[in-house]
Amino acid sequence: MKNNYLFFTITAFFIFITDQIIKSVFVGGFDWQSSCISLELHYNNGVAFSMLAFLGENLKWLQLVLICVLIFFMIKDGYLEKYFIPAGILVGAAFGNLSDRFVYGGVVDYVAWHCGFDFAVFNFADVMIDFAIGWFLIYEFWLKGKVIK
DSSP, rough: OOHEEEEHHHHHHHHHHHHHHHHHHHTTOOOOOOSSSEEEEEEESGGGGTTTGGGGTTHHHHHOOOHHHHHHHHTTTTTHHHHHHHHHHHHHHHHHHHHHHHHSSSSEEEEEOSSSOOOOOHHHHHHHHHHHHHHHHHHHHTTTTTSSS
């Protein structure tokens, strides 16, 4: 069990650091354009698709509380013990985006899809959050009872 918490922490730290390194490249001025996908700096003051941007500075505090509540329930309900890798990915990515709000005033996004239609601009942390949620869903709905506990 102690190893699970260690692996959770290492995973969260690795995802957080990787996210911040990638974002620093774009904040530093990297820009690449193509006909379908562009890698360019954007700051998102809201959450997905800029929702809740009207909360302004309060959004980062709300997200901090939500992340802490998430961690509390992952510990309380045993998810951190059973699913320590996807939990680490989720928490590391969440703190990566939250850190941007404190440092830059908004989340640093950089992958812009515009092939046929304009899609939301996103980043590594966003992809890792989606990946972790998918991992949780697979465990819960398809592998429940088959995972060694």
